[in-house]
Amino acid sequence: MSGGEDLVFDGVGFGFTPAQLVLSKLDLRVRAGQVVGLIGLSGCGKSTVLRLAAGLLKPTLGTVRGGGRPRAFVFQRPTLLPWRTVAENVALALELAGPEGERADRVADALGRVGLADAADKLPRALSGGMAMRVSLARALVSRPRLLLLDEPFSSLDAFTRRQLQDEVLALQQTLGLTTLLVTHDVDEAALFADEVLVLKGQPATIGARLPIPLPRPRAAAQLRDPALAQAARTIEAAV
Amino acid sequence: MGLGVWALAATRLPEVLLPGPDDVLQGVIVHHERLAAATWTTLQASLGGLLIAVVAAACGATLFLRSHWVEVALYPYALLVQTVPIVAIAPLLVVWLGYGLPVATVTAGIVAFFPLLTSANLGLRSADPAQLELLQLYGASWTATLVKLRLPAALPFVFSGLRTAVGLAVIGAVVGEFVGSTGHPPCLGYLVLQSARSADTALTFATIFVTAGLALGLFAAVRAAERRIIGPWHGERG
Numbered sequence: 001m002s003g004g005e006d007l008v009f010d011g012v013g014f015g016f017t018p019a020q021l022v023l024s025k026l027d028l029r030v031r032a033g034q035v036v037g038l039i040g041l042s043g044c045g046k047s048t049v050l051r052l053a054a055g056l057l058k059p060t061l062g063t064v065r066g067g068g069r070p071r072a073f074v075f076q077r078p079t080l081l082p083w084r085t086v087a088e089n090v091a092l093a094l095e096l097a098g099p100e101g102e103r104a105d106r107v108a109d110a111l112g113r114v115g116l117a118d119a120a121d122k123l124p125r126a127l128s129g130g131m132a133m134r135v136s137l138a139r140a141l142v143s144r145p146r147l148l149l150l151d152e153p154f155s156s157l158d159a160f161t162r163r164q165l166q167d168e169v170l171a172l173q174q175t176l177g178l179t180t181l182l183v184t185h186d187v188d189e190a191a192l193f194a195d196e197v198l199v200l201k202g203q204p205a206t207i208g209a210r211l212p213i214p215l216p217r218p219r220a221a222a223q224l225r226d227p228a229l230a231q232a233a234r235t236i237e238a239a240v
Numbered sequence: 241m242g243l244g245v246w247a248l249a250a251t252r253l254p255e256v257l258l259p260g261p262d263d264v265l266q267g268v269i270v271h272h273e274r275l276a277a278a279t280w281t282t283l284q285a286s287l288g289g290l291l292i293a294v295v296a297a298a299c300g301a302t303l304f305l306r307s308h309w310v311e312v313a314l315y316p317y318a319l320l321v322q323t324v325p326i327v328a329i330a331p332l333l334v335v336w337l338g339y340g341l342p343v344a345t346v347t348a349g350i351v352a353f354f355p356l357l358t359s360a361n362l363g364l365r366s367a368d369p370a371q372l373e374l375l376q377l378y379g380a381s382w383t384a385t386l387v388k389l390r391l392p393a394a395l396p397f398v399f400s401g402l403r404t405a406v407g408l409a410v411i412g413a414v415v416g417e418f419v420g421s422t423g424h425p426p427c428l429g430y431l432v433l434q435s436a437r438s439a440d441t442a443l444t445f446a447t448i449f450v451t452a453g454l455a456l457g458l459f460a461a462v463r464a465a466e467r468r469i470i471g472p473w474h475g476e477r478g
Contacts, residue, residue, distance in 0.1 A: 056373055073377050079370040082473040083392045092388070096378040123473050 005066045006031050007053060007147060007179060013061030014048060015204065021060065023048060024204035030067070035173060035180040037194030037213075039187065039240060045205040046183040050149050053181055067179060068146025070097070072139075074153045078132035080124040086135050087111065087120035093143040110142040113172060130161035137169065141176075148178040152185065163221040166192065174218050187240070188224055191215075191232040199239045209239040259442040264449065267442035274426055275450050281427040283454060285341055285413035286406070289348020293356050293405060296349070301360035302386070322354035326412055330419040343420030344413045344427065351412030352405040359401025363394025396474050399466040406458040414451060428454070
C-alpha cells in the first residue's frame with residue numbers, strides 16, 4: 001500500500017473569527033509516504049492542525065487539500081466503544097464506509113498486524129493500556145488509509161509499552177508506506193519517526209522552524225540511544 | 241427489630257388504628273385472590289404507563305438533541321407535566337377518558353415521564369467528544385451516530401432513570417385508581433380506599449405492603465435487566 005497523494009496546507013489560518021486566529025499562515029506539505037512530525041509547546045495548536053488535516057475542522061483562511069482517502073486518526077486515548085468487542089471496534093470504520101464482504105477478513109488482518117488476533121472477542125475493559133492502543137491502531141489500519149494522523153498516541157503509556165508500540169508503528173508505517181503526520185511533545189519520538197520536523201510556535205501559531213531528519217531507514221526504537229538521533233533531538237529541542 | 245416494635249405498638253392501640261403483623265398477614269392470606277387480581281390490574285396500568293413514558297421520553301430527548309429550538313420550545317411543557325400535581329390532573333382524565341384502566345395508565349405515564357426524559361436527554365449527550373470525532377471522521381450520518389454511539393452510551397443513564405421511574409409509575413397508577421376506578425376490575429388503589437372506608441385496616445395495610453412489593457419487584461426487574469444488558473461493559477468490575 002502506498003501513501004497516495006501529498007497533504008498540503010496552503011496559507012491556512014484557523015480561529016473562531018478571522019480576527020481571532022489561533023493558527024496563522026500555515027504552509028506545510030507532507031509528501032506521499034513521508035512522515036512529518038509536528039512539535040510545539042502544550043496548547044499551541046498541534047492537535048488543531050491534525051484535525052484540520054483530518055477534515056474534522058474547516059480552515060478559516062486558506063485551504064487544506066490532498067492526503068488521499070480514507071484517512072485514519074489515532075487519538076491520544078484509545079477511544080474504544082466500551083460496549084463493543086475488540087473486533088467490533090476495529091470493524092466500526094468498515095460498517096460506516098467499507099465493503100461488507102471483506103469486513104471479517106480485513107478485521108482479522110488488522111488485528112494480526114498489531115498482535116491481537118487472540119483478543120478479538122474481548123471487551124475494552126479487559127484490555128491493558130497498551131493493548132487498547134493497539135486496538136486503536138488496528139482500527140486505523142483496517143480502512144487501508146492513505147493518510148495516517150497520530151495525536152500523541154504513546155503519551156499515556158508506560159516507557160516499556162511505549163517503546164514496543166513505537167517499534168510496531170514504525171514497522172507498519174515503513175512496510176505500508178503510509179503518509180503520516182505525527183503530533184508529539186517528545187523530541188526523541190519526533191526525531192525517531194520523522195523525515196522532517198515542523199516546530200509550531202507563536203501566537204497565533206505558525207511554523208517557526210522546519211528541520212529535516214536525514215537519518216536512514218528502517219528505524220527502530222533501539223536507535224533512541226544512537227548519537228545521531230540524539231543530536232537531531234537536541235536540534236529540535238533548541239528550536240522549540 | 242422493626243417488626244418487634246410494630247407488634248408491641250399494636251398491642252397498645254386499637255386494631256382499627258394499628259393492626260399487628262399477624263393481623264396483616266392474615267389479611268393477605270384471607271384476601272389473597274382479591275389482592276392478586278388487584279395487583280394484576282395495577283401492574284398493567286404501571287407497565288402501560290411506563291411504556292408510554294419511555295416512548296415519549298425517547299422521542300422528546302431525540303428531538304431535543306436534533307434541534308435546540310425544539311428543546312427551548314417544548315422543555316417548559318415537559319416541566320409543566322412534572323410540576324402540576326397528579327392528584328389535580330386525575331379528575332380531568334376521568335372526564336376525558338371515563339372510569340377504568342386508561343386513567344391509571346395515563347397517570348402512571350405522566351408521573352414516570354420527567355425522570356426518563358431527563359436521563360435520556362443527559363444520556364444522549366454523554367458520548368465522549370473523541371468518539372464523536374471518530375464517527376465524524378468516518379463520515380457517519382446524524383442517524384448513524386445516534387444508533388452506533390449516542391444510544392448505547394445513553395444506556396447507563398436510561399437505566400438510572402428507569403430505576404426511579406418504575407416506582408413512580410406504580411405511585412401514579414395507584415393515584416389514578418383512587419380517582420378513576422369503580423373497583424371493576426379490582427385494583428390496588430381502589431382496594432386501599434375501600435378497605436380504609438370500611439375500617440378493615442388490616443386489609444389496608446396488606447394492600448399497601450403488596451403495592452410496595454409490586455414497586456420493589458419492578459425495581460428488581462430493572463436492576464436485573466441493567467446487569468444483563470450493560471453489566472458486562474459498565475460499572476464496577478466483578
